[in-house]
């Protein structure tokens with residue numbers, strides 16, 4: 001039993017990116033486009049999307065595949081640290097690429113031309129350099145322009161080197177916005193949230209590994225709850241499978257899922273729990289805050305995660321069991337959710353009459369729904385309808 005318990009932790013990994021191709025689900029299109037960039041001289045790529053959608057996992061899998069062709073490709077992945085300057089980052093890259101502890105040049109010599117010349121001299125075949133977590137950099141004001149110049153010179157000299165820049169959307173877009181001259185050299189690959197099929201595949205692959213099964217309706221429930229964010233699928237599948245393994249049962253049932261939901265709430269990030277309880281706080285027993293917030297979490301949102309006040313009417317009507325035809329009954333709560341006193345759990349965009357709301361933290365809505373299940377404001381059957 002202990003062994004299978006441990007094994008499930010290898011298969012479902014809510015807090016670690018995938019680096020085993022067998023456990024990697026979907027993302028065929030994005031992977032193909034990355035290969036497109038790698039195969040074309042002078043092309044580089046930028047991979048961007050929300051936190052937690054699977055950027056690092058995709059980068060790892062690309063690296064994994066390339067490592068099967070060591071003769072032709074040198075490939076490395078480096079992470080940016082908040083404190084890194086442009087030259088420090090490239091120093092790390094050269095240490096990795098040249099597989100050494102010391103380099104025969106000084107950090108201050110590093111600039112875009114230096115990088116290109118050095119790479120051309122050191123690398124005989126092709127190389128793929130993945131720079132992850134670009135959005136974490138916040139120290140070096142010249143970073144984006146230096147990086148843009150590097151891409152430009154690598155591209156202009158038609159080198160066999162491919163840079164893949166990975167990061168959270170807005171920050172990475174800046175790189176292109178400020179430097180239109182490199183747009184042609186950069187393939188922009190957006191990582192959307194995962195589709196239902198892709199999320200289902202994560203569970204299916206994992207269960208197969210563990211020789212376990214789960215009813216289709218429960219798989220659908222997990223997929224629905226996760227709202228396109230794979231880490232929630234991993235989290236719920238991990239807890240549910242471990243709960244079944246504890247009972248020595250190989251078919252995961254609804255009890256196991258219920259326990260998983262409870263466990264997921266108990267183990268959520270403290271910042272998420274704190275913001276949630278601040279946002280729904282009330283001194284009165286019966287308040288509408290939790291239901292309005294849950295309705296917001298359930299609302300169908302656009303690609304940027306935004307929704308309108310009128311969209312909240314339908315899910316809220318179902319939760320309260322009373323038909324809302326206007327937004328007047330809950331407008332005040334929506335606005336309060338955007339205030340410091342309620343944890344800024346939502347943010348408001350746009351102009352009056354056309355306001356749009358959005359959860360400040362994309363990881364919040366799935367937590368709210370799971371918490372709603374735990375406290376019984378909603379149940380699994382209601383969710384599925």
Ligand SMILES: Nc1ncnc2c1ncn2[C@@H]1O[C@H](COP(=O)(O)OP(=O)(O)O)[C@@H](O)[C@H]1O
Pocket residue numbers: 013014015016017018023024025026027050051052053054055056057058202229230231234
């Ligand atoms: N294609 C995938 N198949 C299976 N699990 C995935 C996939 N992509 C991401 N995950 C899982 O989702 C979570 C977040 O992935 P990660 O790559 O760290 O996202 P990001 O780098 O975008 O923040 C991790 O638990 C990871 O295991």
Ligand SMILES: [Mg+2]
Pocket residue numbers: 055056057132133
């Ligand atoms: Mg990442």
